[in-house]
Amino acid sequence: PGCANSASINxxxxxxxxxxxxxxxxxGEPDQVLTIAPHAGTGTWVITFTPDVGAPSTVxxxxxxxxxxxVAGVPGNYSVEYVLTVATCTNxxxxxxxxxxxxxxxxxIGAFNQSDGGINFCNNNGTILLVPNPGGGSFSSTPVGLVxxxxxxxxxxxxxxxxPFEFKINYNYTDPVTGCSSSLTSNKITINAAPVVSITGLAxxxxxxxxxx
Numbered sequence: 001p002g003c004a005n006s007a008s009i010n011x012x013x014x015x016x017x018x019x020x021x022x023x024x025x026x027x028g029e030p031d032q033v034l035t036i037a038p039h040a041g042t043g044t045w046v047i048t049f050t051p052d053v054g055a056p057s058t059v060x061x062x063x064x065x066x067x068x069x070x071v072a073g074v075p076g077n078y079s080v081e082y083v084l085t086v087a088t089c090t091n092x093x094x095x096x097x098x099x100x101x102x103x104x105x106x107x108x109i110g111a112f113n114q115s116d117g118g119i120n121f122c123n124n125n126g127t128i129l130l131v132p133n134p135g136g137g138s139f140s141s142t143p144v145g146l147v148x149x150x151x152x153x154x155x156x157x158x159x160x161x162x163x164p165f166e167f168k169i170n171y172n173y174t175d176p177v178t179g180c181s182s183s184l185t186s187n188k189i190t191i192n193a194a195p196v197v198s199i200t201g202l203a204x205x206x207x208x209x210x211x212x213x
Contacts, residue, residue, distance in 0.1 A: 017043065017084050022097040025072040026180035032070040032097075036063060036082055043084035051076035052101070075101040100178040107132040107139075107171050107184070114169070114186035123163065124194040125154040130169065137173030142185070154191055163193035 020035040034045055043063040050056040052075045061068040063082075070078050076099050083092045110128040112119045121128060130139055130150040141147045146157050146167055158165035166188050174181040 017082055017091055017093050019080060019082055019093055019095045022070070022078070022080065022095050024098045024100060024178070025070065026100050026178065027072050027075060027102050029072045031072070033066075034068045034070070034080060034082075042086075043082050046081040046083060048079040048081075049076055050079075070097065070099075072099045075099050100175075100180050102180050102182045103134065103173055103175045103178075105132070105134075105137075105171055105173055105182050105184040107169075107186070109169060109186060109189065114171075114184065117187060118190075119187055120190040120192060121154045122192050122194040123154050123158065127151050127153050130171075132171055132173070134173065136176070137171055140170045140172070142168045142170060158191050163191060165191040167191075 018037050020037055022032060025032065034047075036043060045061045045063065045065070045068040046058065047061070047068070047070070048056055048058040070080070078097050078099070079094060080096070081092055081094045083090065085091075107114050108131045109119060110121065110125075128151060130147065130152075132139070132150070139147045139150055141152075146152055147169060152169075157167070168188060169186045170183060171185075172181065172183045
């Protein structure tokens with residue numbers, strides 16, 4: 001009676017970490033710099049990239065290293081892990097994001113493909129239709145204002161400019177699933193003046209027994 005005793009142990013609790021949200025990317029977009037909240041300053045980034053074509057690769061960087069970023073060079077998937085050790089406890093968190101490819105584009109200009117050389121029409125060929133693949137994008141021209149929706153008129157496209165008249169057509173498209181955008185510009189299109197044909201030296205009428213004209 002009257003005696004007392006005690007014992008204690010230290011329990012280290014893992015430091016909470018959360019990677020700042022990552023966004024899916026499109027090929028060619030600016031790099032995403034990796035950040036952590038709350039900032040600890042002593043953790044390690046482990047970045048694994050698995051391309052759509054090829055083998056995966058893994059790199060590690062200390063927190064704060066400017067190279068700790070995601071580069072949208074080719075399509076594939078990133079797995080980003082942040083590892084933090086405080087005292088004897090280790091905590092980690094993992095997030096993922098995707099690098100999406102840009103949508104491939106093509107279109108035809110009348111009977112020509114946009115990539116053909118020597119795309120040319122006469123100014124009496126009428127309306128030329130533009131057929132995109134995939135559809136759902138928008139056409140424009142260089143110089144501007146020469147196409148209407150998905151066509152142009154060979155009789156008016158040159159305006160007051162002399163023949164032969166040259167221009168290009170642009171097609172812009174955004175993938176509704178990934179949000180990635182592409183643009184494609186055709187090879188040069190030439191509009192030539194149709195030859196002027198006239199017949200002279202004829203009267204307005206002849207008798208049926210008239211001789212050779």
